[in-house]
Structure formats: C-alpha cells, structure tokens
Amino acid sequence: SSTLVVAIDGPSGSGKSSTSRGVAAALGLRYLDTGAMFRAMTWAMLRDRVDVHDAGAVGAHAATPRLTSGTDPDGPTITVDGEDVSAAIRLPDVTAAVSPVSAVPEVRARLLELQREVIGDGGIVVEGRDIGSVVWPQAPVKVYLTADPSARALRRAAEEGGADLAATEQSLLARDKIDSGRATAPLTMPAGAHHIDTTPYTLDEVIGLVVALVEAVE
C-alpha cells in the first residue's frame, strides 16, 4: 500500500544500505538514504570552509545549502545546489566530518523536514540512525540491523576497495560512539523494531527476512 514505510536503522557497516536497496527493488518501493543527506550537508560545510567542530558555526550554516535526494533504489542521486555529489560524499574527508555535523540540532531539524517531505505518503524504504525512533515512529515495519564489528569492518573495507581493516574498524567504532552518545536523536533500537544480527547471514538472506516482515503486515 502507498502508506507503507519500512524504517531500517543501525550502525555503519551493519548492511543497512545493501539491505534497504534490495528490499526496495524486490517490492517496487522507493528508497531514501538519510545518511547520504547528512553526508551532503557535511560536504557543503567543507565546501564553504565551515569549521565542522564548531557546532555554532555549523548550526548557523545549516539552512544554506539546497539539497535534493533521489529515491531510485538502483542509483539514488543526491545534489547540493544543483551539483551531483553522489560520489564525493563517500570520500574520506566527508566520512571523517559527518558525525560531528550530524550531532548539531539545526542540521537534524533541517534534514528531518526534508526527510518527511520525501517520505510523503510512503511507499518507501528509509535507512538511517533515527528513522524508527524520530523521523517516522509510526512506520508499520521497523528493522534494527547490527553485526559484529569485525564483520562490519570487513564489509566496509571491501566497499572502499581494500582499505586497511584495523583502521576501518576503528573509524566505524569512533562514529558509533558519537552517533550513540549525542543528545539529539541518538542511534538507538526503536520501540517495536525487529532486531536482526546480520553477522551469520548473506545479503540475500537478510533481504528475504525483511521482505517477509513487510509481507506479514500487508
């Protein structure tokens, strides 16, 4: 049904993005990557030479960049002031700065409004850290994905073309700590979420588990 929203939360490297895109493609739903929105906001801060560790400066700049988010699960395009930043937001400088930027309340408020606009009437899989808890608590299907830190680092390092494993795991754990510890909308398992530890499963198995949860509510 068109009011369907599938909320998928969890830490980095838990398999959220691949799972969310796979579920959306399997069910013919749209897809929203809210992490990409926080990355795009961070990219704009770096472009405009805002000190990302100065929460006041970041907050004052949060309304400036114009952002658009595509919802095609096969290749969502994200733009900042008309420029396609889909590739640039994955670079290490953005990854290193995204968690402090995401902790700033004005950034979260701005993106919350954009996220709710995109979700609209539903028919969408939405992935992030606070979708089931804050952005769309009324979602009929909520999933919380986790995996062992070593499995998460292995996946992320493979995605990044063979990056150093120990360094990747350290960077994931550092982001978890900031994301879980912040005052506004911290990473948490939402009430009513199905917790799936993806460590022992293949991607296709996890997609199958989530598709079954969606089919059970429809």
Ligand code: C5P
């Ligand atoms: O999902 P991804 O790893 O691309 O997210 C990048 C960062 O964006 C996260 O580490 C977190 O700081 C922030 N984020 C957030 N809330 C969301 C999605 C992402 O704070 N809903």
